[in-house]
Amino acid sequence: MHLIDIGINLTHESYRDDRDAVLARAATAGVVQMMVTGASVAGSLEALELARAHRGRLYATAGVHPHHASELDATGLERLRELLAAPEVVATGECGLDYYRNFSPYADQRRAFDQQLQLAAETGKPAFLHQRDAHRDFMAALAAHPGLPGVAHCFTGGMEELEDYLRLGLHIGITGWICDERRGAHLHELVARIPSGRLLIETDGPYLLPRDLKPKPANRRNEPMHLAHICEVVARLRGESVEECAAHTTAAARALFGLA
Numbered sequence: 001m002h003l004i005d006i007g008i009n010l011t012h013e014s015y016r017d018d019r020d021a022v023l024a025r026a027a028t029a030g031v032v033q034m035m036v037t038g039a040s041v042a043g044s045l046e047a048l049e050l051a052r053a054h055r056g057r058l059y060a061t062a063g064v065h066p067h068h069a070s071e072l073d074a075t076g077l078e079r080l081r082e083l084l085a086a087p088e089v090v091a092t093g094e095c096g097l098d099y100y101r102n103f104s105p106y107a108d109q110r111r112a113f114d115q116q117l118q119l120a121a122e123t124g125k126p127a128f129l130h131q132r133d134a135h136r137d138f139m140a141a142l143a144a145h146p147g148l149p150g151v152a153h154c155f156t157g158g159m160e161e162l163e164d165y166l167r168l169g170l171h172i173g174i175t176g177w178i179c180d181e182r183r184g185a186h187l188h189e190l191v192a193r194i195p196s197g198r199l200l201i202e203t204d205g206p207y208l209l210p211r212d213l214k215p216k217p218a219n220r221r222n223e224p225m226h227l228a229h230i231c232e233v234v235a236r237l238r239g240e241s242v243e244e245c246a247a248h249t250t251a252a253a254r255a256l257f258g259l260a
Helices: 019-028 041-053 066-071 074-084 106-123 135-143 159-168 187-193 224-238 242-257
Strands: 003-008 031-036 058-062 089-098 127-132 150-152 171-174 199-201
Touching: 003 199, 003 224, 003 242, 019 031, 019 224, 031 041, 031 224, 031 242, 041 058, 041 074, 041 089, 058 074, 066 089, 066 106, 074 089, 074 106, 089 106, 089 135, 089 150, 106 127, 106 135, 127 135, 135 159, 159 171, 159 187, 187 224, 199 224, 199 242, 224 242
Parallel strands: 003 031, 031 058, 058 089, 089 127, 127 150, 150 171, 171 199
Antiparallel strands: none
16 A cells, blocks of 8 residues: 655654654555655755655655745745756645734735745646635635646635635645544545545644544654554545555545656
């Protein structure tokens, strides 16, 4: 069984002391490839360096998260364009809108998001998308770039959002949020409505450790080896075998991001 983690924050400081062990445990769990998320210009460069150190196993995204939107200036935008030219960088982002935290003003978020969607269109690298409490503006931004491929990363929305994203042709990324009985139960029905070929799975580690994982790690850190557990939960809710779920989510990831 082969799995692909399409969203892992492997440059996070919590992995600094045991990153090789994290990668080894992931391999044992069947996670054969991972996409290291870039959430700032500096973080995107780190993600690319990791991908180059583990060619064929790790890939990178390059973008600026809405939390850092105010930091994206002309120099940073040009640096992202350079990073997106690297073959190891397979997606534009993490980019989008986050009106929940509001670490950057709305106007700055919308500007940075549109600039990165334009980069995705120019480079042909699909968008790695983030949206929280900003669905209307998010949809308006995407409507200005029709046909742009991408993934709604860490999808936690409702039926309306899911239908809107599918109608746009987006893929849907499901994390361990679906394992959280307090806030993810609504996803149990929705995940079965995502067509095979459009469903992707991810850990978003070190965040979103599945709440139903037993035993839980003492450090409470999520890591790629737990993607196998997420796959099992998703497969059960979709009424398919784990092998079937692994096969079609892996094929979808390779097709969308052009992974070898």
